[in-house]
Amino acid sequence: MALVYAGVCSHAPGITGRADRADPDVRDRFYAAFDDMRAAIQDAGAEAIVVIAAEHFANFFMDNMPSFAIGMADFYDGPIEDPGWLAIDEFRAPGNRDLSRRLITEIMETVDVAYAEEWRFDHGIAVPLHFLTPAFDLPVIPANINCQGPPLAPLHRAWAFGEALRRAADSVPERIAVIGTGGISHWPATPDSGKINEPWDRDFLDRWCRNDRDALLDYDDTTVYAEAGQGGFEIRTFLAVAAAAAGAPGTVHFYAPIPIFAVGCTVASYEIDPVGPSTH
Amino acid sequence: MSLYYVQKFLYELNRDPALKDAYGADRFAVLEPYELTDEEVTALTEPDIGLLYHLGVNGQILMHFAALHHIEWTDYLQRMRDGITAYGPVREGVYAVTGYEGVDEHAAKLGHRGPAAPEEGD
Ligand SMILES: [Fe+2]
Numbered sequence: 001m002a003l004v005y006a007g008v009c010s011h012a013p014g015i016t017g018r019a020d021r022a023d024p025d026v027r028d029r030f031y032a033a034f035d036d037m038r039a040a041i042q043d044a045g046a047e048a049i050v051v052i053a054a055e056h057f058a059n060f061f062m063d064n065m066p067s068f069a070i071g072m073a074d075f076y077d078g079p080i081e082d083p084g085w086l087a088i089d090e091f092r093a094p095g096n097r098d099l100s101r102r103l104i105t106e107i108m109e110t111v112d113v114a115y116a117e118e119w120r121f122d123h124g125i126a127v128p129l130h131f132l133t134p135a136f137d138l139p140v141i142p143a144n145i146n147c148q149g150p151p152l153a154p155l156h157r158a159w160a161f162g163e164a165l166r167r168a169a170d171s172v173p174e175r176i177a178v179i180g181t182g183g184i185s186h187w188p189a190t191p192d193s194g195k196i197n198e199p200w201d202r203d204f205l206d207r208w209c210r211n212d213r214d215a216l217l218d219y220d221d222t223t224v225y226a227e228a229g230q231g232g233f234e235i236r237t238f239l240a241v242a243a244a245a246a247g248a249p250g251t252v253h254f255y256a257p258i259p260i261f262a263v264g265c266t267v268a269s270y271e272i273d274p275v276g277p278s279t280h
Numbered sequence: 281m282s283l284y285y286v287q288k289f290l291y292e293l294n295r296d297p298a299l300k301d302a303y304g305a306d307r308f309a310v311l312e313p314y315e316l317t318d319e320e321v322t323a324l325t326e327p328d329i330g331l332l333y334h335l336g337v338n339g340q341i342l343m344h345f346a347a348l349h350h351i352e353w354t355d356y357l358q359r360m361r362d363g364i365t366a367y368g369p370v371r372e373g374v375y376a377v378t379g380y381e382g383v384d385e386h387a388a389k390l391g392h393r394g395p396a397a398p399e400e401g402d
Contacts, residue, residue: 018353023392056340061291062284080295085347120295148340150374189339190375191360194383230374259386 003169004044005177006245007037007269008208008238009131011053012188013123014261016087016130021260033254033267034131040269041132046177048096048139049132050103050165052241053124053181054147054234059116066114067153068161070107071142072100078121086123088130093121096139099174103141106168111161128181145240147182147233155217158236162243169244180241182234183263185227192229194259200227201255201264204235208268209250211242231263245270283336283372285314289324290337294344329356330363336373354383 019027041049058080060066073095079086100115107113119142121129129140145161146152153161169176184204185197207215216239224232242250248270257264289311293299302310307325316324323331329346333339339360346356364370380386387394 014353021395023387024395026392057287057291057338058295061288063288081344082347085344148338187378187380189343191333191357191364192378192380193339193357194386195378195380196386225374229378257386257390258392259383259390 002175003166003178003244003272004175005041005046005269006241006248006272007040007178007267008180008182008241009034009037009128009267010183010261010263010265011124011127011181012183012186012261012263013081013086013127014263015127015265016123017085018260019087022258026256026258030254030256030258030265030267031131036253037267037269038132038134041138041177044177044272045175046138047174048099048141049177049179050141050143050169051125051128051179051181052143052145052165052237053128054237055122055124055144056148058122058124059119060144060146062149065146065149066144067146067157068111069114069116069144070100070104071095071119072097072104072115073117073119076119076121076140076142079126080120080122086126088126091126091136093129093133093136093140094138095141099139099172100141102172103165103168106171107161107164109164110167111157111164113161124181128179132179145236147236150221152221152233153236155219155236155239158239159213159217159243162240163246165240166244166246178241178244180237182237183231184235184238184266185229186231186263187229188231188262190230193262195229196257196259196264197228198257198264201266204238205252205255205266205268208238208242209252211245211247211250211270213242216242241270245272248272282315282317282320285316286320286324286332286335287337287341289314289316290341290345293348294341300348328363329359330361330366332363333360333375334363334367334370336370336375338373339375
């Protein structure tokens with residue numbers, strides 16, 4: 001039928017794996033924002049959830065690295081990490097191969113996207129799903145933007161990917177939710193893990209909420225790296241969702257740096273009219 | 281220098297339980313198919329997390345290798361710092377040192393309370 005929901009959230013493995021080491025008050029408010037997002041996706045009547053993530057060498061490596069990839073399978077297993085380390089039990093998430101194929105076919109009209117009939121979810125998808133579809137009862141369409149192994153696709157291509165995804169979502173009869181996952185500024189898995197550039201994050205989120213294409217594309221990887229760390233490359237997933245929202249205004253429902261989670265923890269969404277969520 | 285193959289091995293190890301078993305049984309034998317220097321073999325067999333970080337291994341790959349060796353998170357971060365102290369700045373790859381006060385000091389600055397303390401007697 002159309003895109004019915006568009007949002008973004010963090011996916012850092014510490015959110016689940018190091019849950020007991022955070023300030024419980026801040027953590028629980030963050031988890032509550034995830035709960036609201038789950039309710040909003042349900043209220044929107046989503047029949048499938050496209051998760052645009054920036055995976056971390058779980059399925060894709062520098063031997064054959066796609067800039068953009070979409071899963072095309074009837075199920076996906078995870079987590080690829082040690083379940084104890086991530087504190088997420090092994091799961092099998094439902095997919096929808098036929099829906100994937102229709103979306104991919106439409107996206108290919110303007111973006112050369114790789115497809116994958118096998119895909120094991122890492123924390124980039126598993127952490128958001130743990131909160132958003134805890135029973136794994138909503139078909140998932142995984143999408144990936146290479147944000148790890150440079151050279152990376154330029155930001156305007158991530159934007160074009162988001163536009164193509166919107167066109168594709170609007171071309172199928174199903175009601176589609178889209179979630180972008182990743183960090184804003186962060187230095188994950190390095191000695192600087194926990195460092196967060198909060199002013200940079202808030203400025204980025206302001207541009208994101210205004211859905212200001214020019215302002216969102218006015219970054220380059222050299223500056224992003226210097227000011228927002230290598231984790232900042234993941235803004236590509238947020239940009240793709242902004243493009244998919246096609247000018248809709250956004251709201252940040254939660255933002256707070258949680259150093260032990262190694263990211264400024266974020267939950268935000270766009271007002272997708274007329275069938276999108278209201279005020280969650 | 282063959283950072284690519286060091287990371288390729290770790291990528292495959294992270295994904296493949298059978299390779300983990302083989303690595304557990306004979307660390308040197310599993311490395312033979314990869315184009316590695318002696319220094320890289322040492323780093324992967326010791327294992328020397330600090331040296332691997334210095335060589336430029338991406339933390340998204342390295343953190344799972346550390347977890348495989350039951351290296352706890354804070355210890356993992358410290359081993360990378362120690363590697364920089366011992367061997368110098370990251371030689372190749374995407375990382376630069378930026379300076380950071382550390383998680384606990386940062387959280388305190390934000391006014392966060394610590395996690396709930398375990399109950400007495402636990
Ligand atoms: Fe990430």
